[in-house]
Amino acid sequence: MDESATATEVREVAHGVCVIDISGDVTAASEEVLVSAYTDATERGAEAVVLSFTALEYMNSGGIGLLVMLLVRAQRKRQRVLAYGLSDHYRQIFELTRLDEAVGIHDSEAAALVVAGAKG
């Protein structure tokens, strides 16, 4: 089976706000990596999880499915999910799949953090 070509890094940028930097490819094979990063953010007490897609190279429909699953986990824990760094193409994909109705999409990390309520 396919191996993941996804890398993640979790940064606690403010009290209750974690950024997950996602790089490489996001596909169905990314599940373990993404869930691990999300769990890490949750264990650090994240009330808002900000997904950074600035280093995203490729995403297929399996990757979009994973994001929906991640969103459900976050909703269960009453966490907000925000995103930034999406290229125009992937912004359109978020709109097409209507993921943008549940994930707040922002132009920059600073803009996402303001909405996430990060106070430093």
Place this chain on the structure above:
Amino acid sequence: MSTMTDETPRGAQSWAKPVTELRITDVPDGATNINVDGRRLTSPIQGFGKMWQKTYTVRIPSEVVSPTELIAAWKLHFPEFWPKGNRFYGPLTGIAPGDVALLSMTLPGRMKLSTGVMVLFADEQSFTLMTPQGHMFAGWITFSAAQDGDETVAQAQVLMRASDPIYEVGLAFGGHRQEDLFWTRTLASLAAHFEHDGVVEKSVVCVDRRRQWSRWRNVWQSAAIRSTVYTVATPARKLRRRRQG
């Protein structure tokens, strides 16, 4: 013909172009376009019921077919693998991103349902169909194939919520079973296409047990209700047409 530039993201051509509403230009003979034109696509986020991930797999020896060969054949012959009583009215050329297909389905109680799907994504390894408003479920189905040892594993994976409360009740009372049978038979037909008698395996995960009550109004777009009304009104429509000459 599309022109690719250096700035085109990798795999961009595998995705459907952005649409706000589905449009059907040609309605094939036998198909009914009462629940697709003008409808928006729906992901599991817009659905009502519990969220499910259902995975159906069948294994075929790699010496018989490789994953890319399998996906190519699946895309080309997609309607032929569907169980009897259900029709997929897609382009004859197969499955391509952005294609919209009309569907005629048989639901429990032999109720006929006219709906559709859009091809959200398609490449050499997989393709994904997404449902419009009014469909039985809100979500998508991804068909894929991968190498596992000396076998090619064909997979259909559904990520969905029932669209509205009526469908949610329907799923609990036979709908899930019917869907399991549908995809089990489809994968068995796919394996048979390669002259292989494959055993279809199923895995069902309830991803979210909560129902999204704020989405109960989806029932107004129910393809099942509209299809039933359309069927019941068919004699009256025929009569009116005859009178009009």
